Amino acid sequence: MPVNETLSQYSDWSFTTATAIYLLALVFFLIEQSFGVKGRRAAERSATRVRELVGAGGPSTASEPVEPPPAAPSREAGRAERIGRMGVALTVLGLLLHVCALVLRGLAVDRWPWGNMYEYIMAVTLIAVASWLFVLRKFPVRHLSGFMLLPVVILMFVNGTLLYTVAAPVQPALQSYWLVIHVSAAIIASGVFMVPGVASICYLFRSAHERDPRKFAKFAPKLPAADVLDRVAYRATVLAFPLFTFGVLCGAVWAESAWGRFWGWDPKETTAFVAWVVYAAYLHSRATAGWRGTRAALINIIGFAVMVFNLFFVNLVTTGFHSYAGLG
Amino acid sequence: MTSTKTPPKPAYRDSTPRRVVAFGRNTWRGLTSMRTALMLLFLLALAAMPGALLPQRSLNAPKTADYIAAHGWWGTLLDRLQFFDVYSSIWFSAIYLLLMVSLVGCLTPRTRDYVRSMRAKPVLTPRNLSRMPHFLQAPRTASVDEVIEAARARLKGWRIAEREEDGGARTISAERGYLRETGNLLFHFGMLGLIVAFALGKMYSYEGQVIVQANGSEFCNGGIYAYDSFNPGLRVDGTELEPFCVKVNDFSAQYTPENQPVAYLAPIEYQSGADLQNNVWKPYLLEVNSPLRTAGDRVYLLGNGYSPTFTVTYPNGEERTQTIQWATTDPATHLAEGATKFDPPGVTDAVERRTKQLAITGLLAPTPLVQGGVLTSVAPQLDNPMVAVDVLRGDLGLDAGRSQSIFSVDQSMVDDGRLKRVARQNLAVDESITLDDGTKIRFDGVGKWVSLQVSHDPTQVYVLGFAIAMFVGLGASLLIKRRRMWIRVSPADSGEGGTVVQVGGLARTDQAGYGEEFNRIADELISGEKRKK
Numbered sequence A: 001m002p003v004n005e006t007l008s009q010y011s012d013w014s015f016t017t018a019t020a021i022y023l024l025a026l027v028f029f030l031i032e033q034s035f036g037v038k039g040r041r042a043a044e045r046s047a048t049r050v051r052e053l054v055g056a057g058g059p060s061t062a063s064e065p066v067e068p069p070p071a072a073p074s075r076e077a078g079r080a081e082r083i084g085r086m087g088v089a090l091t092v093l094g095l096l097l098h099v100c101a102l103v104l105r106g107l108a109v110d111r112w113p114w115g116n117m118y119e120y121i122m123a124v125t126l127i128a129v130a131s132w133l134f135v136l137r138k139f140p141v142r143h144l145s146g147f148m149l150l151p152v153v154i155l156m157f158v159n160g161t162l163l164y165t166v167a168a169p170v171q172p173a174l175q176s177y178w179l180v181i182h183v184s185a186a187i188i189a190s191g192v193f194m195v196p197g198v199a200s201i202c203y204l205f206r207s208a209h210e211r212d213p214r215k216f217a218k219f220a221p222k223l224p225a226a227d228v229l230d231r232v233a234y235r236a237t238v239l240a241f242p243l244f245t246f247g248v249l250c251g252a253v254w255a256e257s258a259w260g261r262f263w264g265w266d267p268k269e270t271t272a273f274v275a276w277v278v279y280a281a282y283l284h285s286r287a288t289a290g291w292r293g294t295r296a297a298l299i300n301i302i303g304f305a306v307m308v309f310n311l312f313f314v315n316l317v318t319t320g321f322h323s324y325a326g327l328g
Numbered sequence B: 001m002t003s004t005k006t007p008p009k010p011a012y013r014d015s016t017p018r019r020v021v022a023f024g025r026n027t028w029r030g031l032t033s034m035r036t037a038l039m040l041l042f043l044l045a046l047a048a049m050p051g052a053l054l055p056q057r058s059l060n061a062p063k064t065a066d067y068i069a070a071h072g073w074w075g076t077l078l079d080r081l082q083f084f085d086v087y088s089s090i091w092f093s094a095i096y097l098l099l100m101v102s103l104v105g106c107l108t109p110r111t112r113d114y115v116r117s118m119r120a121k122p123v124l125t126p127r128n129l130s131r132m133p134h135f136l137q138a139p140r141t142a143s144v145d146e147v148i149e150a151a152r153a154r155l156k157g158w159r160i161a162e163r164e165e166d167g168g169a170r171t172i173s174a175e176r177g178y179l180r181e182t183g184n185l186l187f188h189f190g191m192l193g194l195i196v197a198f199a200l201g202k203m204y205s206y207e208g209q210v211i212v213q214a215n216g217s218e219f220c221n222g223g224i225y226a227y228d229s230f231n232p233g234l235r236v237d238g239t240e241l242e243p244f245c246v247k248v249n250d251f252s253a254q255y256t257p258e259n260q261p262v263a264y265l266a267p268i269e270y271q272s273g274a275d276l277q278n279n280v281w282k283p284y285l286l287e288v289n290s291p292l293r294t295a296g297d298r299v300y301l302l303g304n305g306y307s308p309t310f311t312v313t314y315p316n317g318e319e320r321t322q323t324i325q326w327a328t329t330d331p332a333t334h335l336a337e338g339a340t341k342f343d344p345p346g347v348t349d350a351v352e353r354r355t356k357q358l359a360i361t362g363l364l365a366p367t368p369l370v371q372g373g374v375l376t377s378v379a380p381q382l383d384n385p386m387v388a389v390d391v392l393r394g395d396l397g398l399d400a401g402r403s404q405s406i407f408s409v410d411q412s413m414v415d416d417g418r419l420k421r422v423a424r425q426n427l428a429v430d431e432s433i434t435l436d437d438g439t440k441i442r443f444d445g446v447g448k449w450v451s452l453q454v455s456h457d458p459t460q461v462y463v464l465g466f467a468i469a470m471f472v473g474l475g476a477s478l479l480i481k482r483r484r485m486w487i488r489v490s491p492a493d494s495g496e497g498g499t500v501v502q503v504g505g506l507a508r509t510d511q512a513g514y515g516e517e518f519n520r521i522a523d524e525l526i527s528g529e530k531r532k533k
C-alpha cells in the first residue's frame, strides 16, 4: 500500500485552508455578536421562538405568531445580520474543504482516514462543525457560532502544527473493519458532544445573569435564553450518548479479538467508562429535582472535559493499548 | 438521607424493633432515591479515575513496583489504600455494590408501575380540552361517527380508548410511546445483568502467556506448568483446563519500506476434542485481530521476536545446540537481548560442573550495523543478522534454587567472581569463537518465536448479550417520545347537522418539537384527510 504523496499534500493544503476559513468565519461571527443591539434582538427572538417550541406559552400553538413583529431594522442591525450570514456561508465553505481534506487523506493512504491522532481530530472537528450547522437549522443560535468555532479552530491549529503526522499505513492491530465502526462512532459522538459542551458553558453565563442581572451584564444578554441553551445541550447529548455507548460497545468487541479480552481497564477504556458514567449522570440529573439547570450544565461540561482528557492526556502521556497516536 | 423526618413519637411506642424497622426503611428509601443514585454514579466515576492515572498491578506489575519504589512513603500509602488495584479494591467494589442495590431498589417499583401501566387504558379525555398545551378546534360537516371512524384509522399504531359522552359526543383518547419505558427498563436490567456476568467472568476466567518457537514447536493447554505466566480467576486452580494443542509452523512479518509493520502471520495447526485422540491437525492462519477459537478458548498472536541458534563444540568433540528466545528490546528495529545457557555434557560432579557452565549473552541485530565495533540494528527484518556476545564461564547459579530470568544471567554470580567473562566478539552467521580451553562456539543462525496468549472467559457471551440489550433499551428510552392525543367530536349546537371537532395534545417527554407534529396530526384528524408532509 504505497502512500500517494500528491494526494496527501492536497489534503494538508485543504486542511490548512479550512482552518483559515473557519478562523475568518469566527471573526465574522464575533463582529455580528459585537453589534450590541443586534445581539440583544437575536436573544429576544430566540426567547419568543423557544416559547413556541416548548409549547408552554398558551393553550393554542397554531395561533401564536412565530416571529415577533419585525421591528424597523436599523442599518446597523441589517449589516450585522448580513455579516452573520456570511459567517455561516464561510463555515459551510470551510466544511467542504474539511471534508476534502479527510477524503484526500483517506485516498492517499488507501484506508479509512482515522488511524492516528491527527486524522482523528481532523474528523472530530469536522463532525463538530457539521452538527453545529445542523443545530443552526433547528435553533436560532447563530450568534453563538463564534463560541463553537473557537475550540474548533484551536483544536485544528494544534492538530495541524503539533500533532501533524505524515500519511502512512497503519499497524496490523488497526487493520480491521472494527476500526471503521468503532472509531467512526467515537468520532461522531465526540464531535456531537462538543455542541452541548459549548452550549452548557454559555448556559452557565446566561443563567448566572438571569439570576442576577449585574453579572456578565455586557456579554450574557447577547446569549440565547438559558432554556434554549439547555435544550440544545440536551438534544445533542441524547443523540451523542447512544452513539458513544455504541462506540464503547464496539470497542469492547474489537478488543476481544485484538487484545485478548473485551475489557481490561486500559487507560482509554477507563476514561471512556468515566465519561460514560458522567453523561449518564447528566441524563439522570435532568430528571432529579434540584439538579436541573446549572448543575446539569456543569455535569455536561465535566463530561466533555473527560472526553478531551481522554483524547489528549491518555493518548500523549499514558501508555496503554490505545497508544496509536502515531507520535511515537 | 435518613435524618429527614422522624416525627415526634409517643414514648410508649418507641420500641427498639420499630426503630430498627424505621431506620431500615429510611435507609432503603435514601439508598434508592434518584439523588443517591446520582451521587453513587459520581463516586463511581471518581473512583475509576485513579486507574487511568496510576499504574495498575494487573496491567503492568513491574511498572507498578517501580512507581511505588520511586515514591517512597507516598507510594506505600497508595498501595495500602489499594490504589494500584483499583478495580478489585474494597472501595470500588463497595460503590458498585451500593449502586446495584440502588438500581434494584429503584427498578422494583418501576417494574410494578410498568406492568400496571401496560394494562391500563389511555386516560379519559379531559372535559376541557382547550386547557391542554396543544389544542385545535374546527367545525366539520361530516357526522360524528364518520369523523371518529377516520380518526381511528389515522391513529393506527397508537393505543386508543373510545368513549361516548352525554349529548351524543364521542371521544378517542390515544397514547403512544410506551416502548420508551420498556426500553428504559431493558436498559437498566441489562446493566444489572452485565455487572453480574462481568463479576462472574472475573471468577471463572483465566489468561496465560507462552512463548513458542515458530519452527514446528508445540504448545498444549495441559496445565499451568505449560505457561510462562498464568493469571487465573478466583475460582480457577488450573487443574481443569480445556485440552487442546497448537503447533506453530512458521511466522512472518511484513513491513513497509519505512519498516513499519503491516502484517504478522503465523501459520499454525491445532487439535482439540476428538482430534486429540485421532491425532488430526487442522490448519489455521493466526493473525492479529483474528484469534483461533477452539475448545471454548481463544488463542492470540501477541508478539514475536528472534531466537539465535548456537552450537557449542566441547574439547572432547561433543556438540550441544540450542535455540532460545531473546527478548526484543527495541520494537522498531527488533534489536534483541538475551542469554543462552549451556551445561557441560557428561560432567556428573556438581562442583566441577559449576566451573564449566557457559552463558552466551549479548545483543542480536536482525539487520546489523557495526560502527566503531558497536553493533546496532537498523531494521526489524532478518538481513544477514549478527550477534555481539560475551561468553561467560563458571557457575550460572542454576543450582542455587533461585529462579532466574531466561533472558539474563544471575548478576550476583558475576559480581562474586564465580562467573567470568572469557570472550567478547561480534559474530555473523556461521562464524565462531574458540575459547582458551578449545571449546568452540558457533553462531548458526536465527529462528523466530511468537508469544501466544490463551484466554478463557465463559461469561463473555452473556456480557455481550446484556450489553446489546442495554444499547437497544437506551436507544428506545432516549429516542422514543411519549405523546397523548385526544379528540372529541360533538354534534354542532346549531342542530343543522355537522360537528365540532376538538383535538388536544400533551407531550409527556421531550416537549420541544411536539408543536409541529401535533399540528400535523390534529389537522389530519380534523380534516379527515391525509396530508403530505
Ligand code: HEM
Residues within 6 Å of the ligand: A277, A280, A283, A284, A287, B032, B033, B034, B037, B041, B099, B102, B103, B105, B106, B107, B184, B188, B474, B477, B478
Ligand atoms: C451506572 C448506572 C446507571 C446508568 C449508566 C444509567 C443510565 C440511564 C439513562 C441513560 C437513562 C435515560 C435518561 C433519560 O431518559 O433522559 C436513565 C434513566 C433513568 N434511570 Fe438510570 N442509570 C443508572 C443507574 C440508575 C439507578 C441506580 C437508578 C435508580 C436509583 C436509576 C434510575 C433511573 C430512572 C428513574 C430513569 C428515568 C429518568 C427519566 O425519567 O428520564 N438509574 N438511566
